[in-house]
Amino acid sequence: MSARTHTRPHPAAPAPGGGMDIRLPWWALALPALGFVTLLLLILNPADAHAASGDPLAAHVFERIQRLLTALVP
Numbered sequence: 001m002s003a004r005t006h007t008r009p010h011p012a013a014p015a016p017g018g019g020m021d022i023r024l025p026w027w028a029l030a031l032p033a034l035g036f037v038t039l040l041l042l043i044l045n046p047a048d049a050h051a052a053s054g055d056p057l058a059a060h061v062f063e064r065i066q067r068l069l070t071a072l073v074p
Contacts, residue, residue: 041069 044066 037069040065044069 044062
């Protein structure tokens with residue numbers, strides 16, 4: 001008695017652009033961006049800065065970034 005051979009199914013039709021069609025849900029980009037901004041704001045919060053130790057130039061750069069972010073976020 002011979003065994004039946006299984007044929008492979010035909011591959012899916014390619015996407016119109018020629019490559020793979022990958023779609024991400026909206027939260028796949030929004031949540032990491034929100035987490036990054038939240039952590040950045042926590043780092044730049046001057047109320048939590050008890051001791052200023054470090055390069056004054058870096059403090060000025062962080063202060064300017066904080067001002068920029070507070071101006072962008074209502």
